[in-house]
Amino acid sequence: MDLIWDGIKEAVRLIFTGDAYVYEVALTSLYVSGTATLIAVVIGFGIASLLVFRAPPGRTLALSAFNAGMALPPVAVGLLVAIMLWRTGPLGALGLLFSPTAIIIAQAVIATPVVTALSVVALQSVNPRLRTQILALGASRWQAGLLLFREARLSLLAAVMAGFGAAISEVGATIMVGGNIRGSTRTLTSATVLEVQHGDFETAIAFSLILLAIIFAVVGTLTVLQQRRSVS
Amino acid sequence: MSESRIGLRGVLVAKGRNTVLDIERLDVRAGEVLAVVGPNGAGKSTLIGVLGLLEKPTRGEVSFEGEPVSGPYLAYRRRMAVVFQEPLLLEATVEANVTTGLVLRGVPREERRERARRWMERFGIGRLAGRSARTLSGGEAQRTSLARALVLEPEVLLLDEPFAALDEPTRQGLMDDLARVLGESGAATVLVTHDRNEALRLGDRLAVLMDGRIRQEGTPQGIFAAPADEEVAAFVGTETIAPGRVEEVADGLASVKVGERMIEAGGDVAAGDGVLVCVRPEDVTIGPAGDGGPTSARNRLPATVARITPAGPWVRVELDAGFPLVALITKQSLDELSLAPGSAVVARLKATAVHLIRR
Numbered sequence: 001m002d003l004i005w006d007g008i009k010e011a012v013r014l015i016f017t018g019d020a021y022v023y024e025v026a027l028t029s030l031y032v033s034g035t036a037t038l039i040a041v042v043i044g045f046g047i048a049s050l051l052v053f054r055a056p057p058g059r060t061l062a063l064s065a066f067n068a069g070m071a072l073p074p075v076a077v078g079l080l081v082a083i084m085l086w087r088t089g090p091l092g093a094l095g096l097l098f099s100p101t102a103i104i105i106a107q108a109v110i111a112t113p114v115v116t117a118l119s120v121v122a123l124q125s126v127n128p129r130l131r132t133q134i135l136a137l138g139a140s141r142w143q144a145g146l147l148l149f150r151e152a153r154l155s156l157l158a159a160v161m162a163g164f165g166a167a168i169s170e171v172g173a174t175i176m177v178g179g180n181i182r183g184s185t186r187t188l189t190s191a192t193v194l195e196v197q198h199g200d201f202e203t204a205i206a207f208s209l210i211l212l213a214i215i216f217a218v219v220g221t222l223t224v225l226q227q228r229r230s231v232s
Numbered sequence: 233m234s235e236s237r238i239g240l241r242g243v244l245v246a247k248g249r250n251t252v253l254d255i256e257r258l259d260v261r262a263g264e265v266l267a268v269v270g271p272n273g274a275g276k277s278t279l280i281g282v283l284g285l286l287e288k289p290t291r292g293e294v295s296f297e298g299e300p301v302s303g304p305y306l307a308y309r310r311r312m313a314v315v316f317q318e319p320l321l322l323e324a325t326v327e328a329n330v331t332t333g334l335v336l337r338g339v340p341r342e343e344r345r346e347r348a349r350r351w352m353e354r355f356g357i358g359r360l361a362g363r364s365a366r367t368l369s370g371g372e373a374q375r376t377s378l379a380r381a382l383v384l385e386p387e388v389l390l391l392d393e394p395f396a397a398l399d400e401p402t403r404q405g406l407m408d409d410l411a412r413v414l415g416e417s418g419a420a421t422v423l424v425t426h427d428r429n430e431a432l433r434l435g436d437r438l439a440v441l442m443d444g445r446i447r448q449e450g451t452p453q454g455i456f457a458a459p460a461d462e463e464v465a466a467f468v469g470t471e472t473i474a475p476g477r478v479e480e481v482a483d484g485l486a487s488v489k490v491g492e493r494m495i496e497a498g499g500d501v502a503a504g505d506g507v508l509v510c511v512r513p514e515d516v517t518i519g520p521a522g523d524g525g526p527t528s529a530r531n532r533l534p535a536t537v538a539r540i541t542p543a544g545p546w547v548r549v550e551l552d553a554g555f556p557l558v559a560l561i562t563k564q565s566l567d568e569l570s571l572a573p574g575s576a577v578v579a580r581l582k583a584t585a586v587h588l589i590r591r
Contacts, residue, residue: 127318127320129316129318129320130320130322132281132286132316133314133316133320134332135286135309136284136286136309136312136313136314136390137313137314137332137333137336137380137381137384138306138309138310138312138333138336138337138384139336140306140336143336147322147332150322151322151323
């Protein structure tokens with residue numbers, strides 16, 4: 001029990017004294033996972049609206065793929081991205097392996113199916129006749145899409161939260177394609193793994209606490225946004 | 233018809249092997265309310281979808297001001313408004329809902345607010361402007377939906393069973409308001425409904441839609457007094473439909489043999505014609521058996537009461553007059569005549585109230 005208690009005390013000290021190493025790692029995590037989530041949202045919302053509003057052939061197959069993608073093993077994604085970015089791999093010339101960009105790519109691949117599948121559910125939960133009504137009120141296709149996204153905003157925010165959660169809590173692929181390089185690709189999760197391996201539980205607990213705090217802050221903010229019965 | 237605001241030309245809508253809609257020609261003029269009545273599944277909602285350019289017909293075209301609709305639909309859709317059975321409101325305030333179409337058209341904010349206020353007042357929802365749409369009752373929500381459509385001051389207004397989901401008092405109140413608004417509006421309006429009373433109340437002209445086809449079109453009085461065929465007759469509330477044969481025609485009056493009875497009726501028929509004798513229940517009066525009192529009714533048929541059922545403020549009396557005959561009488565008459573199943577009575581009906589359909 002002492003271990004945990006001392007760990008927490010040390011963690012609080014590290015956090016509140018503005019320890020450079022801890023903050024650098026936290027900022028890397030935020031940057032990498034934030035960017036990956038943004039990419040996942042852009043792609044996921046796009047694909048979801050295509051699947052729901054255009055109902056293309058093969059929709060069910062695509063949906064099954066995205067649903068399965070929610071359970072994509074991060075290690076497999078990491079492996080795939082690592083092979084693609086490997087020096088002799090198809091995208092090796094870009095020199096991205098062991099860079100923050102590589103982690104962003106891997107996390108975006110992991111978060112995109114989550115955002116897509118949940119956004120499809122969100123958009124499908126809107127009464128399909130509402131789209132007809134909106135078009136009948138004189139909306140262009142774009143206007144109709146925007147209004148329907150606005151209508152599904154609560155569930156769409158849940159999709160964003162789930163995507164962010166998947167990205168920031170990911171560790172296997174992050175280490176594999178990022179290399180856990182201090183000052184560059186070390187994130188809160190990969191740093192925690194490292195510190196535990198070194199037996200430095202205080203620092204590991206500090207990282208975990210910050211990770212939890214970030215998740216709580218981001219998801220909390222989105223939840224407040226979601227639950228504010230904003231009507232304009 | 234050059235003054236046609238919106239119409240259909242040779243429109244056919246097929247879904248799989250079924251023909252859902254098949255209308256050779258339909259026209260609605262500015263300022264006119266065409267009420268399209270028909271049973272469920274007649275193709276009414278498809279008709280609204282096609283007219284509103286929300287559904288493409290398998291073949292044929294929609295005409296706007298006499299010209300076939302071509303090019304992007306959006307420009308045409310912005311001259312129309314559609315109200316559906318469900319209010320289909322956005323999750324926003326009543327006012328934001330009412331102004332949705334104006335926002336989509338880029339109407340400036342001040343004008344939006346002013347127009348929204350005016351139309352919310354007209355539909356009696358002014359005090360609800362700031363309320364969230366999800367807290368509204370069914371009637372308030374449908375009022376919001378109607379205000380949202382009429383605030384656009386559309387050239388074509390399409391109403392798809394707008395009262396079907398409302399309870400009776402709410403429906404009556406809303407129908408009053410809509411009747412007033414439609415009377416002042418210059419829009420070409422199409423109201424589809426399965427309720428013939430709504431159609432009578434709001435329609436300037438009536439079309440009966442069955443199995444995707446317009447069976448009859450004309451004034452409400454014309455159609456109700458002289459339905460074109462048996463199904464239309466049954467739908468518009470002619471409860472007595474009995475087969476008969478014209479025995480002779482003299483002075484424009486036909487003598488028709490129905491079962492063992494003779495009935496006199498007006499109508500363009502010839503001796504020997506097989507006909508359906510149609511009588512609306514409100515046109516049948518009942519008197520005591522052996523009643524020889526003065527009456528202008530040419531037909532007096534001895535009958536026995538088969539069944540009595542209450543029908544709102546009225547009583548529906550099924551008679552056996554040699555053929556089944558239905559009468560609608562007041563509760564007071566029922567008491568005065570002390571009718572019961574088995575009572576012997578005389579059913580009276582005017583020759584002009586008997587409509588003949590040639591078979």
